[in-house]
Amino acid sequence: MADRKGKQLTDYPRPSVAVDTAVLTVAHGQLCVGLLTDGRSPKRRLPGTFLHEGETLADAVRRSLREKAGIEGVEPVQLHVFDAPGRDTRGWVITVANLATVRADAVGSLPLIPVGDAAGLDFDHDDIVKLAAMRLRADYSEHPDPAGLLTQPFKIGQLRELHAAVAGELSQPDTFRRRMLPRLSAVGIERRGSVGKPAALFRRITID
């Protein structure tokens, strides 16, 4: 038998474990992803790094985003492990795909590309971007701004425009309002600013 204690931990070859992160944000009314161009390949790629000893995957994601893009304080979400044997020509590398959703003013130095235009990336990063966008859209279709992209409190119109950017289509204002209201808590009225009836201000309901 090959599973005596200790044997596998020392004798077997081990893969390099990487993390790659789709940094998603909403800019110019569109869902965008942050892409790097580094020297290793002419193709664009997602920011990533190899996992260090004593480090969690989430910490590795935070380190890679801090070092490569100056992004701080993200809470990554694990998506999927990509493990195709030939996916990295440099050797045996598996990667844990992650999603980090950040505000557009916090993407640091990372160039943003609309997710629809993010094709032809290095490795399997096209698939990671698709997965990340699907996940974010699924989350936003059920909850008001689950990633906390809006500054609280916010107006329903702002929330609707954000959701439109994420989903790629604008919903009816009345339907959207009624679907979101049960998950919002009113905290006052817009003081004043532009034309029109002052809007009510809301926060997300934390307890669900």
Next chain:
Amino acid sequence: MADRKGKQLTDYPRPSVAVDTAVLTVAHGQLCVGLLTDGRSPKRRLPGTFLHEGETLADAVRRSLREKAGIEGVEPVQLHVFDAPGRDTRGWVITVANLATVRADAVGSLPLIPVGDAAGLDFDHDDIVKLAAMRLRADYSEHPDPAGLLTQPFKIGQLRELHAAVAGELSQPDTFRRRMLPRLSAVGIERRGSVGKPAALFRRITID
């Protein structure tokens, strides 16, 4: 910089990468999980193995189930990577949790425990079982027998009992029928067997 080509692939310490699999099935009207007791720990655990070079995670899952329980032909579903630094006292090991759903007559030598009773397992295997059960229940709440546990064709009553076992509660026959019918295709009538009106036979609709 520490990301010159080749450097990380050779210089950094690498984790052992394991797969651990919650083998779920329905037996005695209950959702059950297959648990091992091996010599390494007094606690029960999920079947697992270390990832070998040139092998995908799904192949490692299939190998571990074949070798440790005689289970063949499963299609594992990736759930989550568990990476807590101290999760394995033998060293630096991260594990990819998987779900494999099999028929009760195909669990081989694996002892079955109702998922509700599967607590106090080794490592973080309690969490893996919970995750796997949540995932399977979510799948079954939306589709008729997505894991293919029933022999086709089947009667709606059989499908309802299977779903009751997975969900842990029996739904109303008429509501269940109407919810599932749009996703089923009628293929005939029960020839005869027990008392009562002969039931219609169905297959799952593949195109969705």
Next chain:
DNA sequence: AGAATAGTGTCTGTGAGACAGTATGGT
């Protein structure tokens, strides 16, 4: 007054859930 934005009343359709009924077989 008119434009612009916020919000409501109400109709329609759909689908879950529940109750009671009908249909078809065995004993």
Next chain:
DNA sequence: ACCATACTGTCTCACAGACACTATTCT
């Protein structure tokens, strides 16, 4: 005749989607 199982008619409730209407502010 009676029971057991399969299936259907129909009512209620809730909610999404759409249209038209009212409300409140600025210019």
